[in-house]
Amino acid sequence: MSVSCFDLSPKTLSLNEGRQQLLDQIASATPPEHQLCHIEQLSGKVLAEDLISPINVPAQTNAAMDGFAIQIPEGQGALATYKRVGSAFAGKGFSGVLNEGEAVLITTGAPIPVGANTVVMKELCTLDGEHVRFNATEQVKRHDNIRQAGEDLSKGQVALTRGTRLRPAHQGLIASLGLEQVEVYRPLKVAVFSTGDEVVAQGQPLPAASIYDTNRFSLIALLQALHCEVIDLGILPDQEAALAQGLSQAAQQADVVISSGGVSVGDADYIKSALAQVGETAFWRLNIRPGRPFAFGYIHKTDKTQALFLGLPGNPVAVMVTFLQLAQPALRQLQGEQNWQVQSLPAIAAETMRSREGRTDFHRGIFSVNTGGQLVVRTTGSQGSGILRSMVEANCLIQIPDPIARVQEGDLLIIHPFADLL
């Protein structure tokens, strides 16, 4: 990918300023290449072409109910009795022409016989030898239970637009067009690693003052949910040279490099100085909590292009919050998705919540619908940025924007449901 140079900014940015800088850079990046993808593999991919329907869906006007096809002339009602003249099944229609006063037994999906304009549900009919009697003619309306050819999609219509993230319904719709493969953007390659001398891999003993590597696995799962191709680079030590080498090697293989830890101002935080050796930092501090030490920049590749770099903070909740709020929209835009914005909904606070003037807070919340049909939200208890349980129990992030310092019960808030990703 190729990006233009950053305006280096040493100041702490607001969430919106940081996100905007990030997205502006991505908007100037070269879009990913596309590739043909078979229909069975489409789930979660991003469509790279406008799909024009080559046919009418449904192809023929057909019955929406099992019953009898009849003709009702304009301005008239149904008769009490019709003569049955044949049958129409899905896949094998009635070959004759239906006249007024005649009925054809029809199954759901079968083509409407020539001459018919109405289907009466079987439940309203009694078959008496050659005759079909309607028990309640007043319930039969002209044009009832007819599905028009092309009422789902008409031939030549744009069925799906470029940049659509393909979910199960999209896959079904593409299948209904008879297409076996379509163009999608190639998966984004994202390299991920953890940093920290105290961070230990699973399966190893846990020495004093150490912690098992949590972040890499949350990140890998989040990236998989976004259908990225993940390059797992393990754990790197708190050493500037090793981190610079790790960043550079990661960038050769990936479009985006994501690390966690070592990005704050501690004496063992080397991510920013390592990045300075192999790339550039655009900003590394945001007025948000958790996630204040969030770095964004790029790393030079040997082919003169750049990989984007996202340096997430070490605390496990800060990793997930910054991923959801910053990395996620950026990656979605980079993947070519049109609808990349973080989903937001209004909800009523079910309890008091604290924040601080001068920053945006993200609490972990549980939203539900109250008896009045309104969305309400409460927090998941302790909100420390090392308390991953607060995230596990949540189904949304609650955003408390600057300058609100205290949310009262009953106040209106913005929440970001996890539904899309978690």
Ligand SMILES: Nc1nc2c(c(=O)[nH]1)N[C@H]1C(S)=C(S)[C@@H](COP(=O)(O)OP(=O)(O)OC[C@H]3O[C@@H](n4cnc5c(N)ncnc54)[C@H](O)[C@@H]3O)O[C@H]1N2
């Ligand atoms: N003087 C200041 N100190 C700190 C600031 C600050 O602004 N000024 N910011 C605090 C905030 S907020 C955060 S968040 C952390 C982030 O710092 P780092 O990104 O440098 O992260 P580390 O110091 O490496 O680690 C922080 C914390 O997270 C644990 N950790 C790290 N990696 C992992 C991992 N892969 N799995 C599980 N846990 C991990 C690490 O052991 C630390 O406990 O800085 C504050 N300090």
Ligand code: MOO
């Ligand atoms: O902002 Mo830090 O990310 O609270 O823990």
